[in-house]
Amino acid sequence: MFKNILCCWILLKYYFYEQNTIKIFNPMAKYKKANNCKECPYKSYSLTKLHENDVDLIQGSCLIVNFKKGENICKQGTEVTHALYLAKGSVKLYIEGKNKNLILKLVNQSKYIGLQSLFGDRIYNYTIAALEDSQVCMINASLIMDLAKKNVDYLFELTKNISEATNFVYKKIIDINQKQLRGRLADVMLHFSENVFESDRFELKLTRKEIAEYSAMSMENTVRILNEYKKDGIIGIDGRIFTIKQPEILRKIGELG
Known part of the structure; x- marks a missing residue:
């Protein structure tokens, strides 16, 4: 009984948080609430490491946002408020320079994007833009952090994603210089x-x-x-x-x- 009450309270907390932060999205982007994360064909493997109640929490916090080709999903220098999971489409991560940009990476569907910023200083050090019409699941950042703190298997899967992305950038820097x-x-x-x-x-x-x-x-x-x-x-x-x-x-x- 207590667990059910606690889950309801947490869901309400993140629901009202989402209502207050909906303005971060491109006003032209279309969005909807997630309704069946467990059966989603594009779901992250990391969800299999969570208990059923925790998946329900993610579903209650998740907004599915559709971005058109060329639209920014997040902007360099802005605060990280959500974990971003690319369900469909493809995106580019790039650093905006004074005279030219540097594209760090291309990412295709069914992958998290930008986790290193979520677990870092909570500021995006790059911009993410859609290369084609794309669908992104936006999950409250505080919820992801809370779940990672209490579930080491879930944290391990997220950390693997961060490590792979970081190692790729290291190699890219070496190639550019050498x-x-x-x-x-x-x-x-x-x-x-x-x-x-x-x-x-x-x-x-x-x-x-x-x-x-x-x-x-x-x-x-x-x-x-x-x-x-x-x-x-x-x-x-x-x-x-x-x-x-x-x-x-x-x-x-x-x-x-």
């Missing part, structure tokens, strides 16, 4: 093929300018090297459709730097 332009772009093409799209043929939703921002290169050098790879038969390019024809050569270029 590799020449051709090696850098070769690694990027292989990463898109093997890790992001898991296919040797994929539709890249980035513009040429964004590919340059992802590779920390000028757009002129990016276009020039892509055309060289195409001319040499290493990759195929048809608009936004890329085909990795000779991955072993790209890998060798990347290794040589």
Whole structure:
């Protein structure tokens, strides 16, 4: 009886919190309350580590928000109020600079985005924008922290996500500092093929300018090297459709730097 009363009180607490923070969303974005997290085909594996009552708490706190292509999901320098789970679509995480941006990472559906900020200083150090129409589950940050404190298995799953994202950024920094332009772009093409799209043929939703921002290169050098790879038969390019024809050569270029 006491547990049921406590759960109801917590749900009410986070419900009213959501009503007060709804203004953080893009006013044009469409949203709704979650109603069946347990059966959702896009749910996070971390939910399997929670007790049923705790999943109910997440469901009661969760808002499902639809973002159109190009819309910001969160803005660099703003406060973290929610954990963000990308249920559908794809997004880019990027640092906004004075003269140019640096795209840190692309993320596809069924993944948390921005957890390192949630467990850090609670300020977004990057902007997250939708690369296509996307659906994001926004869960009250305080609730996620409370559940992580009392459930070590759940915390472990979240920590793995943070560790993978952090290690990826570390490698990216090393590549930017140590590799020449051709090696850098070769690694990027292989990463898109093997890790992001898991296919040797994929539709890249980035513009040429964004590919340059992802590779920390000028757009002129990016276009020039892509055309060289195409001319040499290493990759195929048809608009936004890329085909990795000779991955072993790209890998060798990347290794040589």
